[in-house]
Amino acid sequence: MTIDKEANRINYRLRSTFFYRKLKEYNTLSFSAKIDALLPVKQLYIWDDRANWGIGEDAFTYVSNHSNLELIQVFCHPKLIREHSILLAYYRNIAALSQKAVNYLVGINLKKLETDEQNQFPLAEDKAFVLSRLFNEHISLIIDSSIESLTEKELYGILLASTGTQIDGSWRNAIGEEAEKLYSDSLLKKQKSSNFLPLLSHVQVQLLNYTIQII
Structure with a gap:
């Protein structure tokens, strides 16, 4: 196996584990349960000003007439x-907007708020x-573009697709950090040898200089 091919093989392994870690870090899979927990008190949220909320x-x-969708x-x-x-990330992803897009469009940085479990x-x-x-304008556009056929499964699909896009962006920004983890990765520790060191160095250089193409 050539050094380039081995470098790419390691790169894709790192990318796979990075995606999994980020999915857990973003708590994407817990959003449905959090929304479900609020359904018993959904009547506390009045929608009379909905036009002003986009x-x-x-x-x-x-959505009001849909048998499987709730307004919240x-x-x-x-x-x-x-x-x-903590649910800012849920609605942002349903609107298919990145944190960067929100910051650009309305000048609000959501990074700290979206991980604020205790509302600190x-x-x-x-x-x-x-x-x-902002979120509702985009969500309304999605529903309108679906010709009012959006389903609960499709809503979840948008959530996952948007999260995947965010993770991919984070991966591209963190390539250098992932390269450093090669030193401590248990898989690579087993391969430490005089023959492996040139490969390790080559992988780091490729990752840090963004020369490996991510497909």
Whole structure:
């Protein structure tokens, strides 16, 4: 096996484990349970100001009449994200927006807020309004573009697809960090030898200089 081929093989292994770690770190798979836990108190969230929150009326009517969709499952309520800022990531992903896109469009950095399990960093009312409006405008567009046929499974699909895009972006930013982990990776420790060191060095150089193409 050539050094280039072995370097790419190691790169793809690192990428696979990186994706898994990030999926757990982002808590994507726990969002459904968090939303379900709020359903018993869904009546506390009033939608009279939905037009101001960027919710299209046709999209709202469609979700309201859907047998398998709940309003708080689809649309972002400003009161809800102030009480549960951890769910900002859920609505952002349902809207198919990256953290970078949100920061660019409305100037709000969500990185710290989306990992705030204990609500230690209160979301200001004006920011909750701006974020809700942004998310709901995009979510309404998605529902309208589906010709009002969006299903619960498709909603989950959007969540996973958007998360995958975010993880891929994080991977591209963290290639150098992953290269450093080659030294401590248990798989590679077994291969430490005088013959392996040139390969290790070659992989690091390739990763750090972004010369390996990620497919």
